[in-house]
Amino acid sequence: DIRVTQSPSSLSASVGDRVTITCQASQDIANYLNWYQQKPGQAPKILIYDASNLKIGVPSRFSGSGSGTHFSLTITSLQPEDIATYYCQQFDNLLPGTFGQGTKLEIK
Amino acid sequence: EVQLLQSGGGLIQPGGSLRLSCAVSGFSVRNSYMSWVRQAPGKGPEWVSVIYSGGTTYNADSVKGRFSISRDNSKDTLFLQMNNLRIEDTAVYYCARIQTSLAYYFDFWGQGTLVTVSS
Numbered sequence: 001d002i003r004v005t006q007s008p009s010s011l012s013a014s015v016g017d018r019v020t021i022t023c024q025a026s027q028d029i030a031n032y033l034n035w036y037q038q039k040p041g042q043a044p045k046i047l048i049y050d051a052s053n054l055k056i057g058v059p060s061r062f063s064g065s066g067s068g069t070h071f072s073l074t075i076t077s078l079q080p081e082d083i084a085t086y087y088c089q090q091f092d093n094l095l096p097g098t099f100g101q102g103t104k105l106e107i108k
Numbered sequence: 109e110v111q112l113l114q115s116g117g118g119l120i121q122p123g124g125s126l127r128l129s130c131a132v133s134g135f136s137v138r139n140s141y142m143s144w145v146r147q148a149p150g151k152g153p154e155w156v157s158v159i160y161s162g163g164t165t166y167n168a169d170s171v172k173g174r175f176s177i178s179r180d181n182s183k184d185t186l187f188l189q190m191n192n193l194r195i196e197d198t199a200v201y202y203c204a205r206i207q208t209s210l211a212y213y214f215d216f217w218g219q220g221t222l223v224t225v226s227s
Contacts, residue, residue, distance in 0.1 A: 032211075032212065034211075034212075034213040034214075036153075036214075043202050043204075043217035043218070043219070043220055044153060044214065044217065045217075046207075046213050046214060046215055049207075049210075049211045049212075049213040050210075050211040050213075053210075053211065087152055087153065089153075089213075089214075091212040091213070094160075094212065095155075095158065095166055096143055096145070096155035096158060096206065096212075096214070097155075098154075099152040099153045099154065100152060101152050102152045
């Protein structure tokens with residue numbers, strides 16, 4: 001089974017900061033890596049699919065990059081409403097694959 | 109408007125059974141890849157079961173032989189039958205649609221329902 005390791009597990013940043021979260025896959029997954037945002041009491045929400053494609057309606061301050069085994073999610077100019085937990089997730093041969101352990105983002 | 113409305117869940121003793129339902133609107137379950145995803149307290153999400161549009165189903169190893177996913181096309185409803193429940197099955201369970209046209213990702217989710225397995 002493919003594993004995805006996400007880091008850091010938590011992050012504190014100030015409004016306006018640039019924030020980067022990374023995700024490493026245990027084997028080459030090409031660009032089959034998605035990023036979700038989850039706020040307390042809510043279901044996860046898709047932000048980025050296939051590593052770098054921004055879902056329609058998601059603010060352009062969110063971006064994704066990477067391929068193979070190393071991926072990142074970047075938020076330029078952090079906003080108060082971005083406080084949430086972020087997860088990476090991969091699809092493996094059409095089966096929903098594993099989610100990362102999550103990165104809890106807080107305002108400093 | 110796409111909606112996924114879940115029902116079922118609650119407190120159940122170890123070894124018991126429970127059935128979750130997910131009634132969808134705005135699309136058809138028969139033409140979609142659908143999944144159940146769970147999230148234990150303080151943990152990341154974990155996919156549990158998936159049913160493809162053609163009817164093929166898969167279950168995660170952690171629930172194989174105990175859980176089964178099914179659907180009622182006439183009622184656009186997805187089900188998760190959970191048998192021989194264990195304490196470690198305690199989680200919020202979500203139904204979710206898998207987007208497949210451009211890429212594969214979970215695009216719509218139900219509101220979640222808490223399943224607590226405890227004696």
